[in-house]
Amino acid sequence: MSDLIRIENLKVYYPVRSGFFNRVTDNIKAVDDVSFSIKAGQTYGLVGESGSGKTTIGKSLVGLEDPTSGTILFDGEEATTIKQKKKLNYNKDVQMVFQDSQSSLNPRRSIGEIIAEPLKSFGVPNAIGAGAGDKRSFDQDDIDKRVLELLEIVGLPARTVTQYPFQFSGGQRQRIGVARALATNPRLIVADEPVSALDLSVQAQVLNFMKKIQRDFGISFLFISHDLGVVKYMTDNIAIMHNGRFVELGTTADIFDDPRHIYTKRLLSAIPSLDVSKRDANRAYRKRVEAEFAENQAAYYEQDGLRARAYDLKQITPTHSAALKKGEA
Amino acid sequence: MAEKLLDAQDVSVEFKIAGEYQKALHKVNLSINHGEVLALVGESGSGKSTFAMSVMGLHNPDQTKVTGSIKLNGNELIGLTERQFDQYRGVSVGMIFQDPLSSLNPLMKIGDQIAEAMTVHDKHTQQVSNRVLGLLDDVGIVDAKRVAQQYPHALSGGMRQRVMIAIALANEPDLIIADEPTTALDVTIQAQILDLIKEIQQKKNAGILLITHDLGVVAEMADTVAVMYAGQIVEKAGVEELFNHPKHPYTRSLLRADPSDVKPGETLYAIPGTVPALKDMDHNKDLFLQRVPWLDESVVNANVKDELQQVGDHHYVRGTAWQNFEFNDVTEGENQV
Structure with missing residues (x-):
């Protein structure tokens, strides 16, 4: 098509x-x-x-x-x-x-x-x-x-x-x-x-x-x-945006099943789940991702004035690309 | 059994519309224990929200008739004068609204607004300003000293909602009413605010009345869930029980309309029609059944008792229609007006 x-x-x-x-x-x-x-x-x-x-x-x-x-x-x-x-x-x-x-x-x-x-x-x-x-x-x-x-x-x-x-x-x-x-x-x-x-x-x-x-x-x-x-x-396809830049781009399955950028992970972990039995596990996971985000944010973004600017997208598979950390393939 | 924090019995609310009283709430029974989150x-x-406003005494007495009984720590709230209500509002009951921008005073510094909420006479003591900073700290604002000197417009939506929560907490309330507290926020901020509310609630053992239309938020936060339709409670249960074994047709329809667990190829269940207007509400019937097109008229028009029937441990349902309720083909609901 x-x-x-x-x-x-x-x-x-x-x-x-x-x-x-x-x-x-x-x-x-x-x-x-x-x-x-x-x-x-x-x-x-x-x-x-x-x-x-x-x-x-x-x-x-x-x-x-x-x-x-x-x-x-x-x-x-x-x-x-x-x-x-x-x-x-x-x-x-x-x-x-x-x-x-x-x-x-x-x-x-x-x-x-x-x-x-x-x-x-x-x-x-x-x-x-x-x-x-x-x-x-x-x-x-x-x-x-x-x-x-x-x-x-x-x-x-x-x-x-x-x-x-x-x-x-x-x-x-x-x-x-x-x-x-x-x-x-x-x-x-x-x-x-x-x-x-x-x-x-x-x-x-x-x-x-x-x-x-x-x-x-x-x-x-x-x-x-x-x-x-x-x-x-x-x-069918999704682009995740942060501060005016795409941080990740892929099919819906790419994004939901295999998120690669820390910001995508953070967004996904924030979705409240309808599965009540998992809520403590979800909260713990969310806290972990939040901490990882705070710690690693600098590695995923370059400083552009006051704003954190995501790196250029790198292709992971033919349908999936993400603004990975410097040096990450 | 220990005394209930909030105990509402047979609460009905009628609004005067064009000279006539019309019922918006019909015999609602709800109770919240200390440390419980009721969604x-x-x-x-x-x-x-009509229910929440009667707990806060915010209905205009000239236009509204509130009957029944609402007890907070054993004290009757219905029938109190405006002045008597002031002993409770903001003191033993804190409130968090949906839209923090319109609930904060744009011309007043954040710190002053929090101090204003405190029940002290002299608001300019060192003690008060320390407490303000402490509260800002509690709600996760890092730079409390600077934020206290700022005006609401300078803060982001999430920060403003944190300030609202600080104000609601100012007098260490026993009950917090949160009316759609995260509806206006982004998902990541929503998660932070929900975690914050949960944390504070556990620390202070406060009861929470959480009003929301978002089932995800309910699943994350609630201990007990009450589902309301057309001014009546139709189902009440513990949160796991409600999500795993929903009984009432309305609860089941809502859960089926949520897209988060539905595969892209499937059609969502769209509940046809809308909530009836106040004047069309006949509270002797199960009003939701009007919105189930495949049901027999005899079922839809059957009279239903006000009291909920117990169907399990702490699980209550209104009426009997749920016993034989099956979804018709899902596509039925598509495209209905």
């Missing part, structure tokens, strides 16, 4: 200005030289703590942020900057689902209007699904028809078309967000913490639904999350 |  999207050496720096002339004196390296690629129909997980830069990557992928350097190749064509993305009509192929469905849906628009919005900008594709042809219609009747079809896909009754976001529960609103993202027949959906605001039961609805549209329409996901349980269930 | 689990809207 070929790569749907390829991110090479992506850097996003935010300048820090100070002094009399307000000159750029330093950079905040939100994303510092990361590369990865997502294959068609697969889910790529991006995991890290708050402030690690995972959302910034998502933003530069959908075009809410211009990278400082690096390239984004979508289907072999360069779509790094917002300008290049515009030219490619890129956003009909790449859409986003946000964490907070309350604030990402306009409270004064009906559900019908919200879902019709992307259809008005990019036209109505002749069928739903990533494989559909590229003939698009801007006819109002087609738009209305497609809105109803989309509501059906996300499991909402047709009468909800005239209702407003506040009339829905959190899980329903999140599915409306997905319907809007689906409208343009995207091939990639960037989902930034799509279920972290939801209850367990509703979370299950949304996750099942995302898997279903992936099966039905071959959509790829970039799944950004800090919840490793959810990530394990949803993804 | 209260349920979806949003199930009444977990």
Whole structure:
């Protein structure tokens, strides 16, 4: 399978200005030289703590942020900057689902209007699904028809078309967000913490639904999350991020069964286990990893100003690489 | 038997909505012993926080009717005036909230906020500031002297939650109420905070009422678990018993909806529907059964006694529906509104 999207050496720096002339004196390296690629129909997980830069990557992928350097190749064509993305009509192929469905849906628009919005900008594709042809219609009747079809896909009754976001529960609103993202027949959906605001039961609805549209329409996901349980269930490949750098990258099994970087181990040991009988053992293991992390942190990172910067990734197996200690093969 | 730390009997709470009282909590019985961690689990809207607020006396008396009995170390809390409650709040009961940023005063130094929580008259003595530093030390803040002089905005989320815990501990409370204490935190910080709460609890032999929707946190922390749905307890058991032999359909559905133990190829169990609105809650029935689409109407609408039935050692379940409860094909639940 070929790569749907390829991110090479992506850097996003935010300048820090100070002094009399307000000159750029330093950079905040939100994303510092990361590369990865997502294959068609697969889910790529991006995991890290708050402030690690995972959302910034998502933003530069959908075009809410211009990278400082690096390239984004979508289907072999360069779509790094917002300008290049515009030219490619890129956003009909790449859409986003946000964490907070309350604030990402306009409270004064009906559900019908919200879902019709992307259809008005990019036209109505002749069928739903990533494989559909590229003939698009801007006819109002087609738009209305497609809105109803989309509501059906996300499991909402047709009468909800005239209702407003506040009339829905959190899980329903999140599915409306997905319907809007689906409208343009995207091939990639960037989902930034799509279920972290939801209850367990509703979370299950949304996750099942995302898997279903992936099966039905071959959509790829970039799944950004800090919840490793959810990530394990949803993804094919995972990148672990820390301080703007990838510290480990591999298939989901690589990461969960054979973590190599101390930070990955630390993240994994912090997941609370449902197995009550093991909780003392888990706590002891967590303490041990925490101590190892404190002790060995210096060996795994180089000092870059005030920030610990992970080393470059080294390949361990064809699918698995990690930012190993200096001298470790 | 020794006196219970917290003993709640038949606690009901009604809110006045548009001139009418509507029941949010129906005859809840819960007790916590010294040194016990009781986890209260349920979806949003199930009444977990409503219960915690009645223990703290935080309900507005003009809009809320609280009935039943809540005893703390044998002293009745229901019916106390605001002033009388002040003897308990923050003194024998400490509280840790979900969002430390909105519970801390942004214009006050950390050290002063902790001192403010202490029940002393003169807050500017050397003794008080030593105690503040001691508390910061207890909650694992390394550089206590510097942090005491800082304002909340300068601290990270995990540090702020530590400060909240220090405030909750300021008067060595017998009971700590932790309402979703780690929901806003990253996993590694969550693990640290949970370990910290556990450590402190063991050191001071305090009882903890832990309110959470995260089953992993429950499995890590609790001694006893009470599962709540639509304002009622539906199942209560020791933590191992509950995770290994869950009985009530709601408990079993929740455990099945958790993705952490499910293989990627399998579908998660999604509980259809939502918690009913207060006005639609008929507490004579087992309300959760409305959300099990394959059950017979006679089962769903059957009247159920308020009292839980004992089904094992310290294991109690509401109603009898669990006896014949089987999951239908899992995909049933998929895509339901």
